Amino acid sequence: MLPNIAVILTDAQRKILWVNEDFTEITGYTLTEVIGRKPSLLQGPKTEREAIARIRRSLEHKVPFKEEITNYRKNGEPYLCKLVIHPVFNRHQELSNFIAFEVDGDVVKDTGHIPLLQLEEKYSSSSLKGVEEVKLYFRVKTLLEEEKLYLDPDLSLKDVADKLHTNTKYLSQVVNHHAGCNFQHFINIYRIEEVKAKITDDDFRNLTLFGIALQCGFKNKSTFYKVFKEITGQTPKQFIKVKECPNA
CATH class of the missing domain: 1.10.10.60 (Homeodomain-like)
Structure with a gap:
């Protein structure tokens, strides 16, 4: 099947509002378990401090970025997380959300064929309308895989x-x-x-x-x-x- 692509939608303060089912498949955490928490809950002992610092700087500057970082599943197992994060702005150009697309780098070696993992893809995920598009895409994917x-x-x-x-x-x-x-x-x-x-x-x-x-x-x-x-x-x-x- 198509690779699992975790999607994390947070508010402007980086607290999780929504994750898709692929997020649960990769991490073991359900939406109920992570809602209101920050994505840093996936970090652990081997998470690279330099990567954390780069992520923090990019979030503070409200720019899209690509990164690789060691994350941890709910069961404590570490895995390589390849991610792209976009800031989302409302119609007044005020920051409203962040949206992240992530894959398990131990499973997906090459992300070149995955449009959502391309930083240069400046599609409308940087708007609230784009967030709804992303949600619909993963509803399609889930529907096909389950039924x-x-x-x-x-x-x-x-x-x-x-x-x-x-x-x-x-x-x-x-x-x-x-x-x-x-x-x-x-x-x-x-x-x-x-x-x-x-x-x-x-x-x-x-x-x-x-x-x-x-x-x-x-x-x-x-x-x-x-x-x-x-x-x-x-x-x-x-x-x-x-x-x-x-x-x-």
Whole structure:
């Protein structure tokens, strides 16, 4: 699936107002446990003092910045946190919030393909409207992952928009902005991840590659092979070969 991207929204005093479900997946903390507290609750013995000082300076100067820091999960386990933080201003250009996007650097080695982790992305997350966009994006992501809507070969943008009580134009814009691709490609990423899980699973050995693809939301054989190569850089057979003989 798409990598977990934790989102932390704080007020101007840096007290947490909202976190998404990916935050809980990465840290072990729920929204209820962190609301009203500061993100520094994730720091611990090995957290780099220099990184803390750089973060503090950037927050005080109200500028967007990128950083790497050792954080701690609720269970006490340290992990490398790669983050980007943006100040959020109201229509009077007064600081109202900070919004942070974070990934587990021990899992995500390269963040170059994640639009939300690019500092030069000066999209509207620096406004209150942008914050709502971010929340909608993660509602889409959660909906797809929990209900596996992508397994429906006839899934449309309107189907998803209706479930989220929004309109297709806005949803398309949000996905394009935050995932860096159009809606169809976004859905196909989930389908390909499902295919990758099944083609190396002994329970599906009796099915052809396209038979598995049909179970994962694809309708057309040539489209499946084309999309698989576009997303993974390999054909399905090459992917299987690498999985079965990783040192070959």
